[in-house]
Amino acid sequence: MSDSILNVEDLCWSVKDKNILKSISFNVKKGQFVGVIGSNGSGKTSLLRNLYRYNKPSTGRILLSGEDIWRQSATAIAKQISVVQQAPASLPYLVRDVVNMGLTPHKALFEGSNNHDREQVHQALGQVDLEQFANNAFDTLSGGEQQRVLIARAIVQRGQLLIMDEPTNHLDIHYQIDILKRVKQLGRTVIVSLHDLNMASAFCDHLILLHRGEIYCQGTPSQVLKQEIISKIYDVDVTVITHPDHDKPHLLFRYGTSQ
Amino acid sequence: MSLRQHIFLLIALSIITLLSMVFALSHGAITISYMDVLRSIIPAISTQTVDPLMQQIIVELRLPRIILALLAGAGLAVSGAILQLVTRNPLADPYLFGISAGASFGAVTMLTVLSHLSILLLPIGAFIGGLLAVLLVVGIAGRSAYNQIERMLLAGVASSFMFSAASSAMLYHSDPQAAASILFWTLGSFAQAQWSTLIAPAAVILFSVVVFFAFSRQVMAISTGDESATTLGVNVASVRLLMLVISSLICAVIVASAGGIAFVGLLIPHLIRLVFGQQHLNNYLLIALCGGLFMIYIDLIARTLIENQEIPLGIITSAIGSVFFLFILQQRSKRS
Numbered sequence: 001m002s003d004s005i006l007n008v009e010d011l012c013w014s015v016k017d018k019n020i021l022k023s024i025s026f027n028v029k030k031g032q033f034v035g036v037i038g039s040n041g042s043g044k045t046s047l048l049r050n051l052y053r054y055n056k057p058s059t060g061r062i063l064l065s066g067e068d069i070w071r072q073s074a075t076a077i078a079k080q081i082s083v084v085q086q087a088p089a090s091l092p093y094l095v096r097d098v099v100n101m102g103l104t105p106h107k108a109l110f111e112g113s114n115n116h117d118r119e120q121v122h123q124a125l126g127q128v129d130l131e132q133f134a135n136n137a138f139d140t141l142s143g144g145e146q147q148r149v150l151i152a153r154a155i156v157q158r159g160q161l162l163i164m165d166e167p168t169n170h171l172d173i174h175y176q177i178d179i180l181k182r183v184k185q186l187g188r189t190v191i192v193s194l195h196d197l198n199m200a201s202a203f204c205d206h207l208i209l210l211h212r213g214e215i216y217c218q219g220t221p222s223q224v225l226k227q228e229i230i231s232k233i234y235d236v237d238v239t240v241i242t243h244p245d246h247d248k249p250h251l252l253f254r255y256g257t258s259q
Numbered sequence: 260m261s262l263r264q265h266i267f268l269l270i271a272l273s274i275i276t277l278l279s280m281v282f283a284l285s286h287g288a289i290t291i292s293y294m295d296v297l298r299s300i301i302p303a304i305s306t307q308t309v310d311p312l313m314q315q316i317i318v319e320l321r322l323p324r325i326i327l328a329l330l331a332g333a334g335l336a337v338s339g340a341i342l343q344l345v346t347r348n349p350l351a352d353p354y355l356f357g358i359s360a361g362a363s364f365g366a367v368t369m370l371t372v373l374s375h376l377s378i379l380l381l382p383i384g385a386f387i388g389g390l391l392a393v394l395l396v397v398g399i400a401g402r403s404a405y406n407q408i409e410r411m412l413l414a415g416v417a418s419s420f421m422f423s424a425a426s427s428a429m430l431y432h433s434d435p436q437a438a439a440s441i442l443f444w445t446l447g448s449f450a451q452a453q454w455s456t457l458i459a460p461a462a463v464i465l466f467s468v469v470v471f472f473a474f475s476r477q478v479m480a481i482s483t484g485d486e487s488a489t490t491l492g493v494n495v496a497s498v499r500l501l502m503l504v505i506s507s508l509i510c511a512v513i514v515a516s517a518g519g520i521a522f523v524g525l526l527i528p529h530l531i532r533l534v535f536g537q538q539h540l541n542n543y544l545l546i547a548l549c550g551g552l553f554m555i556y557i558d559l560i561a562r563t564l565i566e567n568q569e570i571p572l573g574i575i576t577s578a579i580g581s582v583f584f585l586f587i588l589q590q591r592s593k594r595s
Contacts, residue, residue, distance in 0.1 A: 049486075052489075052490055053489070054486055054489050054490065073492075073494075074489060074492045074493065074494055075492035075493075076492075077492065078490060078491055078492025079492065081490070082490075083487075083490035085486060085487060085490070088483065088484060088487070091483055092536075092537035092538070093483075093537065093538045094538055097479075097538050098483075101476070101479065101480055101483070101491060102491070103476075104476045104477070104480050104491040104492060104493065105491055105492030107476055109473040109474065110472060110473050157491070
C-alpha cells in the first residue's frame with residue numbers, strides 16, 4: 001500500500017439510477033504505466049472522469065497519496081493530476097497560450113506570468129519538439145501536434161500523475177507510437193485509456209480490462225491479453241503470439257476474408 | 260504580439276482616447292475652441308480666463324457626459340467579452356440575460372406608479388429591476404456546472420420576455436407622455452449625466468475590472484471547456500456565476516444612468532476578435548479602451564448629427580451594429 005499513489009476503493013458511479021461503473025477497485029504504484037482497455041461503452045472515459053475529480057462517485061472513494069480526492073479542492077487535485085483529454089475540436093488560442101494554461105492551478109488571483117513561467121512553457125514545448133510552433137494558432141496544427149501541445153500543457157502543470165483519455169485516437173500509426181513513447185519518457189505515473197490492444201501491450205506495465213462498467217480482469221499484459229479473454233470480451237477470432245522485441249503478447253486478429 | 264508591442268498599443272489607445280475626449284468636448288450645439296477647452300479643464304495652463312458660460316458648458320455639461328460615455332462603453336464591452344468567454348457563446352452580452360428588460364420594468368413602474376417623483380427615482384427603479392432579473396437568472400441557473408450555460412441562456416430569455424410583457428402592459432395603460440419618456444429612456448442617452456451621478460457607475464466598473472483581472476486565468480480556462488477547466492483546478496460553476504453577477508451589476512448601473520444602449524457589449528468583443536484575434540478577448544484594458552472610445556464618438560454623433568436635437572444612442576448603436584454584423588458575415592463567406 002505504501003508505494004501506491006492512487007487507491008480506488010469500491011467505486012460506483014451512476015447517472016439517473018443507471019449504474020455506469022460498478023464496484024471498481026485497483027491500486028496504481030508510483031511510476032507505473034497503467035492502461036485502461038475495454039470495448040466501446042465499457043466505461044473507460046467515465047472511470048477516468050471519476051479519477052480526475054470531474055464526476056463524483058456515487059459510493060466508494062478514490063485516494064490520491066492516501067487522501068480522498070473529494071476532501072480536497074479542485075485546485076489541490078489539479079496540482080497533483082494532469083489530464084490530457086481527447087483533443088478538442090477547436091481552441092482559438094496560440095500554442096504558447098494553451099501551454100501556459102497548465103500554470104492555472106499554481107497561480108494565485110492577480111498573479112501574472114513571469115520570466116520563469118515563460119521559460120517553463122518554452123522548455124515544455126521543447127520536450128515535445130514544438131518550440132517553433134509557439135506563436136502559431138493551435139487550430140492550424142495537425143491532430144498529432146495538438147496532442148503534443150496538450151502534453152506540454154500537462155508537463156507545465158507538473159502533476160505527479162498523468163491521466164490521458166485515448167490520446168492516440170484519430171492519429172496515424174507513426175503518431176500513435178510517437179505520443180506514447182514521449183509520455184513514457186516523462187517518467188511519470190500514467191493512467192491511459194487505449195483502444196489498440198497491441199499498443200497497450202507494448203507500453204503498459206499493468207492493464208485494467210473494463211467490461212460493462214466492471215473490471216473483468218487486471219494484471220500484466222500477459223495476464224490480461226489472453227486468447228480466451230479477448231475473444232470473449234470483443235467477440236473476435238484472435239491468436240496471441242509473443243512479440244519478438246518486447247516479449248509481451250501480440251494479438252493477431254482473424255478477419256475471416258480467406259480460408 | 261510581444262509584451263512591448265502590447266504596452267505600446269495600450270499607451271497609444273490611451274492617448275487617442277484623451278485626444279478624442281478633447282475633440283468631443285469642443286464639438287456640440289456650439290463649437291468651443293480647443294484652447295478654451297483645455298483652459299476650462301486645467302485653469303493653471305494659461306492666465307487668460309475663459310467665458311464663464313463656455314466654462315460651464317465644458318465642465319458641468321460636456322465633461323461628465325463624456326466620462327459617462329467612456330465608462331458605459333468600457334463597462335458594456337468588458338462585460339460582453341467576459342460573458343462570451345464564460346458561456347463560450349459569441350452572441351452573449353449582458354442584455355441577453357434579461358437585465359435590460361428588468362431595468363425597463365423598474366423604470367416604467369417608477370414612472371407610472373410614482374409619476375411625480377420619477378426623475379429622482381427612475382435610475383433607482385431601473386437598478387432594482389435589473390437586479391431582480393439577475394437574481395431570477397442566477398436562481399434558475401443554479402450552482403452545478405451541468406448544463407449551466409443552457410439554463411443561464413434560457414432563464415435569461417424567459418425573464419426578458421416576462422419583464423417586457425409586464426412593462427408593455429403597464430405602458431399600455433399609462434398616459435402617452437409617460438410612454439414617450441420611457442421610449443426615449445429605453446433607447447439610451449447620456450444627457451442626464453452630472454458629476455454626482457458618475458460616482459456609482461465609476462465605482463462599480465472599476466471594481467468589476469479589478470475582479471475580472473483577478474479571475475483572468477480561470478475565465479480563460481473556462482473558455483476552453485468545463486471539463487478542461489475543472490482539470491486545471493477551476494471551480495467552473497461558481498466562477499461562471501460570479502462573472503454573470505458582476506457583468507450584470509455593470510449593466511444594471513449603466514442602464515440606470517444612461518438607459519438601454521444596445522449592441523455595444525456584442526459589437527466591441529467581435530471587433531477585437533476581428534482585429535486582434537480571439538486570444539485578446541481577455542485583454543480587458545484593450546477592450547475597455549476600445550469600448551470607451553467607440554462610445555465617445557457615438558455620443559458625439561448623437562449630439563451633433565441633427566442640429567438642436569439629440570438622437571437616442573440605441574438608434575445609432577443598433578444601426579452601426581447591424582451593418583457591422585453584415586460585414587462580418589461577408590468576411591466569413593469570403594474566407595470559406
